[in-house]
Amino acid sequence: MSYVLLFETDEVARFIKTKVKDGVVNIDDKTFFIDKAKPIMLKTKLGYSPLYILKWCDVEPARNVHTRKLTPVNPKFKEIDDKTVVTPELFRRLIGLKILGNMIKPKREISTSILIPFLAIAVAISVIYMLYVMKVI
Numbered sequence: 001m002s003y004v005l006l007f008e009t010d011e012v013a014r015f016i017k018t019k020v021k022d023g024v025v026n027i028d029d030k031t032f033f034i035d036k037a038k039p040i041m042l043k044t045k046l047g048y049s050p051l052y053i054l055k056w057c058d059v060e061p062a063r064n065v066h067t068r069k070l071t072p073v074n075p076k077f078k079e080i081d082d083k084t085v086v087t088p089e090l091f092r093r094l095i096g097l098k099i100l101g102n103m104i105k106p107k108r109e110i111s112t113s114i115l116i117p118f119l120a121i122a123v124a125i126s127v128i129y130m131l132y133v134m135k136v137i
Helices: 088-096 112-133
Strands: 002-009 013-018 022-026 030-033 042-046 047-055
Touching: 002 022, 013 022, 022 047, 022 088, 030 088
Parallel strands: 002 047
Antiparallel strands: 002 013, 022 030, 042 047
């Protein structure tokens, strides 16, 4: 579980607890690419969790938050150019395309509908074997 500080405007931000899948975070209808970003480690009750600072119009998180100076840090985002604008909404649509969606390989997850019958069969076989060893059957 990781945390995201999402700036909805220049003055308004939202603190969100979310999951990172394959280096991508999905928030509402936006997708942010955070795979190569170095997170800020946020101390929680159970240890440390990564914190990313995101802006509503930038696909990647802020970069200059890791400094050793004692001065206040203002997160710097990429400057937005009208010619090469890739918004989080556009990034989500590009990943959703069947042709471009296969470029980011998602990890395969085992669905629970397949796992439960195999687990039930394994438990049944082990119970029958134990009854056979104890000479009950």
